[in-house]
Amino acid sequence: MSQGIEKSRNSCALQGAISTVLEIEGVVPIVHSTAGCTIQQMIGNKVSNHNGFDIPATNIIEKQVIFGGGSRLREQIKNTVKVIEGELYVVLTGCTPELVGDDVITMTKESQEQGESVIYFKAPGFKGKFHLGYEGVVNAIIDQLPTVKEVNTSKRADFVNIWGIIPKQDIHWQGDLEEIKRILEGIGLQVNTLFGLGQGIEAWQEVPAAALNIVFSKRGIRIAENLEKKYDTPFVNVQAIPTGAKDTINFIEKITDFIDIDRERLEKFIHIEKAREEYWLNSLLNLYVDYNFQRTFGIVGDESTVYSINSFLTKTLGLLSNVKIFTDPMQDENEILANNTYRTDTLNEIQEILREHQVELVLGSSLEKDICEELNIPWQVISFPELEKVILSKSYGGFKGGVRLLEDLSTILLSHERKLQQKNKVNLQLLNFVEL
Amino acid sequence: MGAFERNKLQGREKRLGTLSTYLGTAHNLAREDDERQNIRTFSQATFDEVIYTLKSLGDIQDSVTVIHGPSGCGNIKLQYGAEGSTSSWYSTNLDERDTILGSDEKLRRTISLAYQNHEPQIIFIVATPVVAINNDDISAVVLELEEELSAKIVPIFTDGFKSKTAINGYDLVLHAIGKYLVQGGDKEAKSDFLNLISLSENNADIKEVLLLFKELGIKAQLIPQFSNYGAIKNSFQAKASIALNHDEGYFLGSGLEENYNVPYIKTKVPIGYKNTEDWLEIVAEAFNKQDKAKAIIGGQFFKKRKLLEEAPLSGLKIYINLKTSRAISLLSLIKELSGEIVGITIDEVDKLNKHELENLKYDLPVHVANGQLFEVANILNKIKPDLYIGESGRTAWVAKLGIVPISVDHVALYGFNGGENLMNIIHKAIKNKALINDIWQTHKLNYKNIWLKKSTNWYIKQEVK
Secondary structure: OOOOEEOOOOOOHHHHHHHHHHOOEOEEEEEEOOOOHHHHHHOOOOOOOOOOOOOEEOOOOHHHHHHOOHHHHHHHHHHHHHHEOOOEEEEEEOHHHHHHOOOHHHHHHHHHHOOOOEEEEEOOHHHOOHHHHHHHHHHHHHHHHHHHOOOOOOOOOOEEEEEOOOEOOEOOHHHHHHHHHHHHHHOOOEEEOOOOOOOEHHHHHOHHHOOEEEEOOHHHHHHHHHHHHHHOOOEEEOOOOOEHHHHHHHHHHHHHOOOOOOHHHHHHHHHHHHHHHHHHHHHHHHHHHHOOOOOEEEEEEOHHHHHHHHHHHHHOOOOEEEEEEEOOOOOOOOOOOOOOEEEOOOHHHHHHHHHHOOOOEEEEOHHHHHHHHHHOOOEEEOOOOOOOOOOOOOOOOHHHHHHHHHHHHHHHHHHHHHHHHHHHHHHHHHHOOOOO | OOOOOOOOOOOHHHHHOOEOOEEEEOHHHHHOOOOOOEEEOOOEOOOOHHHHHHHHHOOOOOEEEEEEOOHHHHOHHHHHHHOOOOOOEEEOOOOHHHHHHOOHHHHHHHHHHHHHHHOOOEEEEEEOHHHHHHOOOOHHHHHHHHHHOOOEEEEEOOOOOOOOOOOHHHHHHHHHHHHHOOOOOOOOOOOOEEEEEEOOOOHHHHHHHHHHHHHHOOEEEEEEOOOOHHHHHHHHHOOEEEEOOHHHHHHHHHHHHHHHOOOEEOOOOOEOHHHHHHHHHHHHHHOOOHHHHHHHHHHOHHHHHHHHHHOOOOOOEEEEEEOHHHHHHHHHHHHHOOOEEEEEEEOOEOOOOHHHHHOOOOOOEEEEOOOOHHHHHHHHHHHOOOEEEEOOOOOHHHHHHOOEEEEOOOOOOEEOOHHHHHHHHHHHHHHOOHHHHHHHHHOOOOEOHHHHHOOHHHHEEEOOO
């Protein structure tokens, strides 16, 4: 049974579905729920092509709660396609219509019969969190797109789809997709990132044509399984976005198990990229040693984000991982977590765990700021929510992301250390008996 | 029955004839039947009472908010936290099982958890559509836990669908505060301070007003924003109450008057010279500080004359989309600065503010909508103003129509510096339109042309009872 949570960072399925859909160009959500649902999420999305108030929503009222909201939804769908430009409209239902039992399937079908490209996904918040909204609406589009649009099923051997990177919940999603694309194109593949810049319905129509689906988190597995069943496309689960050269090279090698790649081109690409990281690591060495960058650390975030950053910090930067806290919902009821690994999204538990594990550095979200200030240790934001910095295309993924993380983390460690020195100086002056 | 005694509050429409959908003119509003409700057959996302409730509770010191519903219903608190709201929040995190089997045990446990971690003086419980539909019993849990915990537990019966307007949330909050937190003793024992009721004003506006009170020598105590249990509890002892925005704060003001004989002084939002002068005089009178008010107004004379003579907005067509009373007061400031107002969109109209619009010396187009930017786009596309003054999140988009957006959420419009502050951002916005023009050239609104050409009220219908 779920428990009450302090400062939840996982929102709900409806808000996950809305955020996901909005990052596909030409796709319009039609939210069927009470008035505030959409705005609860959107008001925080300061970096977006949408302000929230531009999203079609039925804003159902008491009458529709009592007598059903089906006809209100019918009217809203009919009018949305007349007012809002779109290539695909996705009806998303929230808690209230699901409790009332509105027949969204029939309403959707009716508009399809009128020749409109309308599909649906039921996303009541009581069914799950943001992640479920992503996974569910992606599968809904995969399942229902062929009924309203043509899809291309002729496979292309060098073409891959990317899954499991959740728009907005993965705070660097846009930059991560760009870097993954750059890397895979660097070894000669064609990449369908499906979300963000330049990704519209055409990209989704090409999904069945991929030779391989690459899954970067648990949230992509059901999507990839669905595609395997539907279109016989194999998938590889790499579990997390690789950060830094070591994991990125492993990732590339894993892809070569599935797709034939020009070995010479691949090695040349890897060589250049790896040399870059080596160069910057060497440049950082003085700081690393002089300011004692080697810390014990705790890391907080979605499981996949924790894996990717944790791996880079321990295997490349030589830091010492004391505790891992996964904040995304568990998918397997019988999950057994390794030592010093926890799963919780309630703030005071997270703080308690960090206190107990004697960490000298925290990588987490902006919500970990308070505990780090209490413990007087530096912290770096790697997971949702990032409430202070604006993120456009930044990424800690791949070859370039590793260097970026080195840059950001060093800045934080350095400035923390300097502040400490200054504080010590003040303390010294207080202790010093010399008459001034 | 006194305002605070009722167990539950009716929706604002039933109490005040609130309209959240209207298209016409200020003067024609008088002819609208209060009982008649308009609805939209196409609508876009908007605020609701749960959001307004969460907004207004975020800065009550030593309080924690428990949002009783699925975890998404409190998501906006992340944003409010980022903007500086200090109180923590919990979600009862209802799942499917809870929606079937009931959620009172979870509510009980979450309140206890919140209490253990923070030991706050007040725990607010904010209900959501899911618990309202399932009719889960909140009151029983409150009664039981109040015995156990030494905190005031205040349930707020938001449901998100009985009222069409978000401002109903403020009424619900003030009703709950009045009912559970204001504790009257001797009704006649008054102290020499003023209740300054504020629900949504930004810090900059509040600061301007507090500085005026300081100059007047009046002790002003903010409630409920930035207050604490003690201040709310003792609010019945004030010499008078005023609300910074009558539309939002009237319920507490008139409730304190009705139940505790605290006179409620109705004022217009103090934006613009004339409005601020009037406001100052009315407030000063209640505390016998007329001389001081006169001196303050006199001291502004030259600054005011200079700005008015400059007529800095002359030749500019301006559209306003703001909260109702804020918009109406801003009209006066824009006129003072010689701007031409070509229309306004306001969140709602009701008995509290209708007369302000009807009494305007000039008529003007009025659109009543909370959000509904598709209608606003339709209007703007036809009348093509030079400037658009609006709120955070729903202003920048007008750049795509080639209109200069001015967002005033973080600007102090209240008081005598409002004109200068507003002109400061408008001057800059007009002086360098590089980004706005580029956006206009490269981005298009995603409304169909056929819609932009239709009449604006195409999707507005009279509600069938």
